[in-house]
Amino acid sequence: MTISVQEGDFDVGREIADLSSGCREIGAVASFVGLVRNADATEKEINGLQSANHSAQITAMTLEHYPGMTENALANIVAQAKARWDLNNIRVIHRIGRLLPGERIVFVGVASAHRGDAFAACEFVMDYLKTQAPFWKKEETATGGRWVDARETDDTAAARWR
Amino acid sequence: MSTTVLFFAGLREAVGTSSFSLDLPPEVNTVGALREHLAAGSDRWSALTRTTNLRAAVNQLMVDMNAAVTDGDEVAFFPPVTGG
Numbered sequence: 001m002t003i004s005v006q007e008g009d010f011d012v013g014r015e016i017a018d019l020s021s022g023c024r025e026i027g028a029v030a031s032f033v034g035l036v037r038n039a040d041a042t043e044k045e046i047n048g049l050q051s052a053n054h055s056a057q058i059t060a061m062t063l064e065h066y067p068g069m070t071e072n073a074l075a076n077i078v079a080q081a082k083a084r085w086d087l088n089n090i091r092v093i094h095r096i097g098r099l100l101p102g103e104r105i106v107f108v109g110v111a112s113a114h115r116g117d118a119f120a121a122c123e124f125v126m127d128y129l130k131t132q133a134p135f136w137k138k139e140e141t142a143t144g145g146r147w148v149d150a151r152e153t154d155d156t157a158a159a160r161w162r
Numbered sequence: 163m164s165t166t167v168l169f170f171a172g173l174r175e176a177v178g179t180s181s182f183s184l185d186l187p188p189e190v191n192t193v194g195a196l197r198e199h200l201a202a203g204s205d206r207w208s209a210l211t212r213t214t215n216l217r218a219a220v221n222q223l224m225v226d227m228n229a230a231v232t233d234g235d236e237v238a239f240f241p242p243v244t245g246g
Contacts (some may be wrong), residue, residue: 010187034165034246064169064170064171066168066219066222066238066240067236068222069219069222069223069238072222072223073198073222073224094245094246097183105245105246106245106246126246128242130197130245130246131243132224133241133243133245133246134170134219134224134238134240134244134245135243135244135245135246136170136171136172136240136241136243136244136245137188137244137245138171147171147241147244148244149171149244150201150215150241150242150243150244
């Protein structure tokens with residue numbers, strides 16, 4: 001199984017081990033784990049402000065997605081990565097539903113003969129996932145709920161692979 | 163055959179529904195024309211034209227506003243994605 005969209009958590013150690021199990025050609029496994037932050041870093045980074053405003057503390061985050069299209073979009077991103085780099089194995093897990101700060105949201109793992117392909121493909125998959133896969137985050141703070149705005153830096157990150 | 167329209171995230175909340183079906187008038191043959199058609203129909207749909215950087219998908223593939231729409235398609239409107 002390459003792609004999972006699920007409510008439940010995942011075992012990072014097991015996922016990394018599974019990526020190379022039974023294949024002696026693999027010399028590199030690169031992985032990324034995304035977590036729910038407790039601070040509204042978007043505001044802080046855009047305005048250059050320090051996070052003195054405690055009302056911006058995130059108490060939970062809910063991830064909505066477009067069932068069907070999500071899986072298709074992730075499969076398409078994985079196919080592009082496989083066409084571009086020499087990869088033995090790839091794994092993408094994205095959680096949906098309500099998550100608390102510190103919880104894992106996303107896992108991307110890539111196995112290859114050499115680290116260059118593994119690092120590059122892992123970053124490519126994350127950059128494309130951020131801009132192409134239909135997920136939306138809604139933050140909960142003490143003052144209510146707020147849909148997270150898309151960030152220009154994510155578009156810039158995805159554009160450098162073109 | 164009717165066309166299914168889906169809404170997600172903040173746009174879904176703004177229009178107050180996640181999906182509905184309609185029969186496309188003959189002149190509504192692109193995603194952008196569908197957006198204008200719905201927004202012109204009632205205040206309820208005005209969020210479609212108020213949402214900045216509105217994105218769309220036809221049959222679960224991300225497209226731009228010039229993409230063709232035909233009877234039986236599944237059309238989705240949503241804000242820019244924020245996963246990961």
